[in-house]
Amino acid sequence: MKSQIIPISFLLLSVGLIIIGFIFYNVFYGKKYEEEILEIKILDAARNVIENAKNYLKLSLVYSSLQAMREQAASGGSVGAGPWICNGPNPLPVETSKGCLGNYTKYYLTIYGSKFNTTLPLNVYLKDFSSLIYQLDESGVLNGLYDEGNFTVNASDARISVTKDEIRVSEDFNISELITKNRFWYMFRIFTEWANEDPFSPCICSNLGCACSSKSEEEECTNCKKYADSCAEYALKALQKKFDEYVKCEKENICCMQGIGPPCLEPTDCIPWSNKCARSCEHNCISPYSHNSYASSYSPFYNPTFSPNRKISFQGSDQKGECKEYDCKAYYWYEARFSAAYIFTCKDYKYYVSSPNGPKPLTFSVSVYAYFRDQDRCKTLVKCECPSSATSCEECTPKCTKCFGEIREVPCTTSESS
Amino acid sequence: MIIIEKQKSFMKAQTEEFFYLAAIIFSGILLIVFLTYQQSTRGKEVSRALQERIYSEELANIGSMLFNSKLPFFEKYCIQAMIDGILQGKDYSFVYYGKALNTTNITQILEPLLDQSFKGRWRIEVILPKDTQVYGELKKEKVLYSWENLIPVPDENVGKIIISIGG
Numbered sequence: 001m002k003s004q005i006i007p008i009s010f011l012l013l014s015v016g017l018i019i020i021g022f023i024f025y026n027v028f029y030g031k032k033y034e035e036e037i038l039e040i041k042i043l044d045a046a047r048n049v050i051e052n053a054k055n056y057l058k059l060s061l062v063y064s065s066l067q068a069m070r071e072q073a074a075s076g077g078s079v080g081a082g083p084w085i086c087n088g089p090n091p092l093p094v095e096t097s098k099g100c101l102g103n104y105t106k107y108y109l110t111i112y113g114s115k116f117n118t119t120l121p122l123n124v125y126l127k128d129f130s131s132l133i134y135q136l137d138e139s140g141v142l143n144g145l146y147d148e149g150n151f152t153v154n155a156s157d158a159r160i161s162v163t164k165d166e167i168r169v170s171e172d173f174n175i176s177e178l179i180t181k182n183r184f185w186y187m188f189r190i191f192t193e194w195a196n197e198d199p200f201s202p203c204i205c206s207n208l209g210c211a212c213s214s215k216s217e218e219e220e221c222t223n224c225k226k227y228a229d230s231c232a233e234y235a236l237k238a239l240q241k242k243f244d245e246y247v248k249c250e251k252e253n254i255c256c257m258q259g260i261g262p263p264c265l266e267p268t269d270c271i272p273w274s275n276k277c278a279r280s281c282e283h284n285c286i287s288p289y290s291h292n293s294y295a296s297s298y299s300p301f302y303n304p305t306f307s308p309n310r311k312i313s314f315q316g317s318d319q320k321g322e323c324k325e326y327d328c329k330a331y332y333w334y335e336a337r338f339s340a341a342y343i344f345t346c347k348d349y350k351y352y353v354s355s356p357n358g359p360k361p362l363t364f365s366v367s368v369y370a371y372f373r374d375q376d377r378c379k380t381l382v383k384c385e386c387p388s389s390a391t392s393c394e395e396c397t398p399k400c401t402k403c404f405g406e407i408r409e410v411p412c413t414t415s416e417s418s
Numbered sequence: 419m420i421i422i423e424k425q426k427s428f429m430k431a432q433t434e435e436f437f438y439l440a441a442i443i444f445s446g447i448l449l450i451v452f453l454t455y456q457q458s459t460r461g462k463e464v465s466r467a468l469q470e471r472i473y474s475e476e477l478a479n480i481g482s483m484l485f486n487s488k489l490p491f492f493e494k495y496c497i498q499a500m501i502d503g504i505l506q507g508k509d510y511s512f513v514y515y516g517k518a519l520n521t522t523n524i525t526q527i528l529e530p531l532l533d534q535s536f537k538g539r540w541r542i543e544v545i546l547p548k549d550t551q552v553y554g555e556l557k558k559e560k561v562l563y564s565w566e567n568l569i570p571v572p573d574e575n576v577g578k579i580i581i582s583i584g585g
Contacts (some may be wrong), residue, residue: 009439014445048478052567055485058493060570067573108574115576116568180493181519246517312461352516354498356572358506359515 001405042122046162046169049118053126053160054173060112061105061177063263065134066353068104071182072097073364076287077188079104083341085235085368086193086281087272091195092366093283094138097188100285106132107288109155123163128159129175142192149182152418165354181351185361187364190242191346195366199238203231204340204370205270211258211336212378218275218337221256228256228340237369239344246350254341256368261335264400265375273373277339281369323412326386328403333379375398470563475573476535477565477581483531483568484579492522498545499524501571503551510551528553536583544569546577560584 073080077092084091109130111329118124122405135152136145156174207227214222236251243249255277272278289316345365352359384396384403396403484496492499492515503513503524511525532540532554541556561582571577 011438011441011445014442014449018449051478051482055482056568056570059485059497062495062498063570063572111574112570112576115574119566181515348516350516350518352519352579354502354505354572356505359502359513361516371502 017065027189027400032126036210042164042167043169044123045120046164046167047059047122049122049124049144049162050160050169050171052118053116054175056116057109057113057158059262061153061155061175062179063354064105064108064112065101065177065179066182066355067108068101069182070353070355070362071104072101073187073362074185076366077364078283079190079288080286081366082281082283083279083369084191084366085161085198085200085370086279087270087370088202089196089198090281090283091192092188093138094141094188095276096283096285098134098136101134102132102394103132103285104288105153106155109255111368113158121164125161127159127161129155131155133209136185141189144189146188147183147186147189149180149185151185153177153179182353183348183351183362184364187243187247187346187348187362190247191238191344191364191366194235194239194242195368196302197238199234200231200342200368201370202348202370203234204338205372205374207231208270208372208374209376211260211338212334214258214260216259216336217261218257218259221258221338221340224258224338225256227338228342231340232342235342236344239346243346247346247348249344249346252343252345254343255343256340257337257371258339259337260378261337261373261375263332263334265335267333267376268374270374270416273337273339273371275337275339275371277341277369278371279341279369316334323410324388324406325408325410326383326390326393326396328382328384328386328390328396328405330384330396331379331401332382332398332399333376335375336374336377337373339369341367341369341371343367423462434443437482450577473563473583474565477563480532480535481565481567481579481581488508489522489527492519494522496524496527497569499527500542500551500579501546501569501577504544504546504549509551525553539584541580541582541584543580543582544577545580547575548572556584558582 030355077097080100081092081096082090106129109132113126113128116126129414130151132155135154140146154174154176157172158174159170159172161168161170178326204227207224207230210224210227212309214326232251232253236249239250240247259275343365344367345363347361347363349361351362353362382399384393384399384405386393386396386403386407390396390407392407393403393405441563484500487496488494489496489499494502494515499513499522503510506513511523512521513524514521528542532542538555541552541554541558541561544551544553564580564582566578566580569577569579
């Protein structure tokens, strides 16, 4: 019996040790190890989510800036841009376009950011970028430095946090993207040069006489249309000549008005004429958060000083006289009015840009407006009305100027005396 | 008679001792088997976890490369070319980027890139709001590991890319 105690206790001790060891390993060390592994896995997953978010936002920045550039180009350099020719050169300032591009790019980037999520059981919080800047300057743009793109868009001060229970991984980051093979600023530069040369509004001014045969103060163009079209054609040729072979331009008439105004106003050169075909020359950037204010920028900036649809009478001279020949004349003039507006659209086929329908040519459109009146453009020399007792032309009723000429005594004829 | 009795009890004691010795050896073997089993099971788990990690890292690298590498000359990200190809709606593999750049072939870019690590065992699925395109020969049923990420799509839309490898 004595000899049995040692092996039995050894056996029991061995089995007990195995069980205790197993329990100890699993309960203490195993569980702790498992927790550590789990924590590492969560940290890994969180870091991967952050990396994925950064990749996603980097590409989002590319698409946001391309979308902003496409839209700004189609709206004349900035959403809310005024006419680039507005009775004279009125190109959009580089800074306005640059700032507007920044606003819209940031807006789209924020939308993309808000759509980021993960299928993993993790909470993702993204603090939007607080600033977005296009790294370029006016002199660089106007000197052709960014003709092929090669400018940087910097989005800064964003933060992403990924949490799961007590675990939290957070990272502050900035994104910088080099935009290449994009000719937004090339087209901007050429349009600026063209607008500064202004081949359109002097042409409209010089053809203002076409409005002299108008029937009312303001009407759709009739005989002035061909002059408006020829001015636009001239401007289009000047524009096309400035671009290289990859860019094709076209024009579209958006309105044309003509009319005549009151007589005998102070002689002037071409001065602005407020009408349906005139709009503010101011360049704005409509905030991407408000989409209803674009139409309001189309408001004429001065009002007519006389009542509309007033009939203009042309007073001829009734001549009466007995044995007197009245050769009294005076200058008579009235106002000519002519306005025309066109959209000039140029497409760059050199580099296509990403769009919802795949890569498409970059389309840059600007509007040009010329709306003029000239108070003495329709000038004629008319005969004056003279009383029968008049001995000199100065006694005759003046027109726009005093009457001049002479009153001659001539032998009476039957027809004259009757 | 007494000698025979003594011999018998000696034999019995020897048998018992032998039995207990056998029990001890058996329990020792059991312990070794148990520990070996534990080791091998853990080993397999570790090996599987390691393999999973290697594959997931490799897939993440490929994903990251598609997001960060620009095609030479075209200067577009690989993923951007893939998205543009799908959006243009004709032949997904070819994307036209204008007169100066002409056309790029996406399949020719992806194949050498993925075949060097996973010859014929890869699949890239690009899911856009209106269309989906699959590159690679691997069938969906044979997928072992996948990596996925959201992708921005013009204008202000979101899609998904899934990179998978299989056996």
